[in-house]
Amino acid sequence: MPNLKTKPEKTRTRLLTAASRIFAEKGFQDATIAEICGQAKANIASVNYHFRDKETLYLESWRFAFNQELALYPPDGGLMNDAPAEQQLAERIKSLVRRIGDENSYSFAIIHKEMAQPTRLLADILEKEINPQRLQMFALLKECLGQAASEQQIQYCHASIMGQCFQLLRLKHMQGARPFRSHPSDLSDTKAFAEHVVQFSLAGIQAIRSQTINLKTSV
Amino acid sequence: MPNLKTKPEKTRTRLLTAASRIFAEKGFQDATIAEICGQAKANIASVNYHFRDKETLYLESWRFAFNQELALYPPDGGLMNDAPAEQQLAERIKSLVRRIGDENSYSFAIIHKEMAQPTRLLADILEKEINPQRLQMFALLKECLGQAASEQQIQYCHASIMGQCFQLLRLKHMQGARPFRSHPSDLSDTKAFAEHVVQFSLAGIQAIRSQTINLKTSV
DNA sequence: CCCAATTTAAAATGCCTATTTAAATTACAA
């Protein structure tokens, strides 16, 4: 029994790495197997040997990138479960922003592309991998907003937070394309931006919580 | 026999309308002239007759959509220039969200696609048409944040606001693709979402303003 | 050295696109 994992993994891994980068940059349709193999220094037929087809490579490379990033930036930031909800939320936002801002992170860029040009290929895998994170954030938001918060308020706050995080992705992706020459958005300091989002969002959440309570007590 | 209701639109206008819709839906590359002409009920050669080529149609249809939407939702919301900066900012956000949320608005969806897959074709036109709006919002933000605000803080707050607005676009575009079946994001009530973004953002801005002032006075 | 796993080059396969041309039709003005 020859060892199937040591040597052969090399090309396979190079393909996964290159694929996640290229898929993130161009999306599924515009990414070509030729370019991926070029960056991976592999023959053009290797994709069909190691993976069956382009679609499978797409799924595998996303999973590959996502797991790598998740190991690098734990979603809970190593925080206890009994910490205050706002602190947990803050850690979660920071982890998210860092994962998005990392130059070598591609899973969110792939999601972003998938949102812009849905192929439905990632739908199942996203539902399975991302929805849990989503639900956890909903729970934290519910705590932060108070039990009087409506489902809609929670959804809106979630949209506000995710929108800010994805904005970083957008600006990161457009760095080379210089859409607005005059006011260059310098979001390169990911850590500072993460803390801004935390501060901005916690204040927004507090404002909505106060208003909800005031409404409740005044009725 | 005055034209009552059914005045047949000019082919050129039908092409512009259909083009803006299709370009918004698929982006420049994936949109085909055939499909545009199909929806416009025009012959496939009409694009090359009325516009020179696909690229010109792209530019013209964006301009067409943008001007229509701008006339429909004035950016300043008909507010005086001497109104409080926060109120002006609120109007500006509402106008933006409404323009993005309108089912028949396509110029922002086109920008969104252009950001995801830059063709550089719209770069000049965007610089000319959108940058002024951008600068006005920067000025309002500077007022709201106080003169002690740093350039970075202004940029971050701008990113926070724009990110929330674009989030609406993302979710609107993905309605049919249902990426998360369990928790359907219902952002259909555009007006309510607009007011949420205003409340959320003004609170975030206030928090940053307070912190900046405190830092300043305590040093 | 042998065999299976892997890599390679080249060809097969497939499909769709923007654009042009020239003829047919329409609209309109004289």
Place this chain on the structure above:
DNA sequence: TTGTAATTTAAATAGGCATTTTAAATTGGG
């Protein structure tokens, strides 16, 4: 009505590039 220009139409042009398959060459372990 008629002549002319604008518009619309159908068909042909011309180009391009992608994924996948095949069969031969190579590699490396036992």
